[in-house]
Amino acid sequence: MPAKRTNKAKDYAVKYLHQTAKMSIEEIAKELNIKVEDVQKIVDSTAEPKETTRKKSKVENMMITKTSGKKNSGVAIMTEAASQYNDEMKKKIQAKKQLPKGVNKIFDDK
Numbered sequence: 001m002p003a004k005r006t007n008k009a010k011d012y013a014v015k016y017l018h019q020t021a022k023m024s025i026e027e028i029a030k031e032l033n034i035k036v037e038d039v040q041k042i043v044d045s046t047a048e049p050k051e052t053t054r055k056k057s058k059v060e061n062m063m064i065t066k067t068s069g070k071k072n073s074g075v076a077i078m079t080e081a082a083s084q085y086n087d088e089m090k091k092k093i094q095a096k097k098q099l100p101k102g103v104n105k106i107f108d109d110k
Contacts, residue, residue: 063077
């Protein structure tokens with residue numbers, strides 16, 4: 001009678017036998033004494049992981065990161081749009097800064 005649940009060792013064994021030894025699902029189930037449905041679930045869960053790509057922020061999209069002549073990627077040149085965006089973000093951050101509790105600002109230092 002096949003086992004109802006599998007442990008990690010059997011999961012890894014199923015993955016190894018399927019991917020490396022190229023055994024069929026039925027052969028793996030018979031070899032490890034596991035239900036064919038359980039082996040199928042384990043094999044299906046080992047699908048190729050999706051490639052994750054890091055999304056660039058707005059400022060990174062506005063930066064020039066490669067030179068035109070030699071195509072060097074060790075360079076970062078800020079464009080006018082990136083500079084303006086950076087200035088706007090600084091203003092927003094400064095506007096959000098609050099004074100500590102009990103401190104009142106009388107004159108604005110500019």
